[in-house]
Amino acid sequence: MGEHVHIRHRDGMEVSPAGELVETYHCPCGSMWTKVYPLEGREPYTVKGTAAP
Numbered sequence: 001m002g003e004h005v006h007i008r009h010r011d012g013m014e015v016s017p018a019g020e021l022v023e024t025y026h027c028p029c030g031s032m033w034t035k036v037y038p039l040e041g042r043e044p045y046t047v048k049g050t051a052a053p
């Protein structure tokens with residue numbers, strides 16, 4: 001089997017209690033990601049989530 005190439009479908013976005021814009025993504029394989037847009041002009045970063053059971 002080759003390495004699985006994730007396809008990120010955007011689920012939506014919300015604003016965290018800290019006021020950051022947060023986008024969530026998922027792949028059909030069950031993997032999830034969260035992309036956070038911090039305040040104060042810092043670079044956005046992505047957090048790899050765990051696969052849903």
Ligand SMILES: [Zn+2]
Nearest residue numbers: 006007027029
């Ligand atoms: Zn995947």
